[in-house]
Amino acid sequence: MSQSEILFKRAKTLIPGGVNSPVRAFKAVGGSPLFIKKAKGAMITDVDNNAYIDFVLSWGPMILGHAHPLISQKIETALKSGTSFGASTPLEVKMAELAHEAFPSIEMVRMVSSGTEAAMSALRLARGYTGRDKILKFEGCYHGHSDSLLVKAGSGLATLGIPDSAGIPKDFAKHTLTVPYNDLEAVRRTAKTIGSRLAAIIVEPVAGNMGLVPPFRGFLEGLREICDLYDIVLIFDEVITGFRLSYGGAQQYYGVAPDLTCLGKIIGGGLPVGAYGGKRKIMSQISPSGPVYQAGTLSGNPLAMTAGITALKILKKKKPYQDLEEKTAILVEEIRQAGKKENIPLSINQIGSLFTPFFTSISVTDYPSAKTSDTRRYGKFFNLMLKEGVYLPPSQFETAFLSTEHGEKELEKTIQAARKAFKKL
Numbered sequence: 001m002s003q004s005e006i007l008f009k010r011a012k013t014l015i016p017g018g019v020n021s022p023v024r025a026f027k028a029v030g031g032s033p034l035f036i037k038k039a040k041g042a043m044i045t046d047v048d049n050n051a052y053i054d055f056v057l058s059w060g061p062m063i064l065g066h067a068h069p070l071i072s073q074k075i076e077t078a079l080k081s082g083t084s085f086g087a088s089t090p091l092e093v094k095m096a097e098l099a100h101e102a103f104p105s106i107e108m109v110r111m112v113s114s115g116t117e118a119a120m121s122a123l124r125l126a127r128g129y130t131g132r133d134k135i136l137k138f139e140g141c142y143h144g145h146s147d148s149l150l151v152k153a154g155s156g157l158a159t160l161g162i163p164d165s166a167g168i169p170k171d172f173a174k175h176t177l178t179v180p181y182n183d184l185e186a187v188r189r190t191a192k193t194i195g196s197r198l199a200a201i202i203v204e205p206v207a208g209n210m211g212l213v214p215p216f217r218g219f220l221e222g223l224r225e226i227c228d229l230y231d232i233v234l235i236f237d238e239v240i241t242g243f244r245l246s247y248g249g250a251q252q253y254y255g256v257a258p259d260l261t262c263l264g265k266i267i268g269g270g271l272p273v274g275a276y277g278g279k280r281k282i283m284s285q286i287s288p289s290g291p292v293y294q295a296g297t298l299s300g301n302p303l304a305m306t307a308g309i310t311a312l313k314i315l316k317k318k319k320p321y322q323d324l325e326e327k328t329a330i331l332v333e334e335i336r337q338a339g340k341k342e343n344i345p346l347s348i349n350q351i352g353s354l355f356t357p358f359f360t361s362i363s364v365t366d367y368p369s370a371k372t373s374d375t376r377r378y379g380k381f382f383n384l385m386l387k388e389g390v391y392l393p394p395s396q397f398e399t400a401f402l403s404t405e406h407g408e409k410e411l412e413k414t415i416q417a418a419r420k421a422f423k424k425l
């Protein structure tokens, strides 16, 4: 038995499913999950001393690679001044300035400790601000695990929400309506009947939690129009896309400004951080300036702010986005060709430094089409790649990421691994 297997066995006796977040358990791909002991640059190393090229990157945050020297150094320095005060610090002001500068639509911002908290709080704020209860989300979009947002039900027309998870009261979920991603007509129809009762439309401007699914041309603009028409708060969940698709996220990339934005992942520089922000007149409804309550013991934590600020400053200066996009496009094209050569039905979505290979012959534009992917084949592919030293997301419905530390050597090795894997699929 490997050290990872031994640890997993122990973990399973004390931690539900042996993991602290479900997808880590490798259930969707088969096999036993790796336990990681360290990471550097584009590489992660497990407890059995196997090194892998990492395309998970902690699910997105590590855009500058693991253990970035400057980020580590700044955290070390900050550490010596204390790890938490439960009082305001200059770092929070700096962070707010950086967020506002990167996202002009964010006139005010509140820091929290996770993406889940950001989305949950943005929703409460939208409800408090509009005095309305209902929200609209898209099938296959993930916005963290708060009650209102763990709903995906229905297709075509919006249907009454059915909770995805046990433990969510039906009375609660019924306020969450879902429509297919990229289906502007369905949004229009829904808005026509209940637009004046919708507090918010929340969307991943580029969907990353059903595998990668970019928006159709005009989709985000259409949402903006509908929200303006019915005074609905438009929320972009940019927890993945913020500082990833471009420095100013998907809203900069597509030129569409939401009312509220949720941030997470990269903004924490690898530490637990989330944020939500937007229009001043909406944000001022938050306690203590307004009636919508939201708080956090460790919100704006000095170590987390230090890591985040340092990461943002590096990104702002380096502007790695075009380079990342080019590298990713090359990698994806090579994988596509390799799949074609072996006659594997493969539909790869890519934008910026994000990509997902779906094992299907149709193009993937929403959740139903994502579900046509042969997930058993993805599992096999995942495990073959792992054997070759490449760590892909352990689920078909997660996005792979590149970092600035993924160089020619890593990409070449990944392409070779894919060629070999496709031969055995």
Ligand SMILES: *Cc1c(COP(=O)(O)O)cnc(C)c1O
Binding pocket: 113, 114, 115, 116, 117, 119, 142, 143, 144, 145, 204, 208, 209, 237, 238, 239, 240, 264, 265, 274
């Ligand atoms: C990861 C993610 C979240 C949740 O963030 P956590 O920090 O895991 O709570 C919310 N929205 C999107 C789009 C995400 O990808």
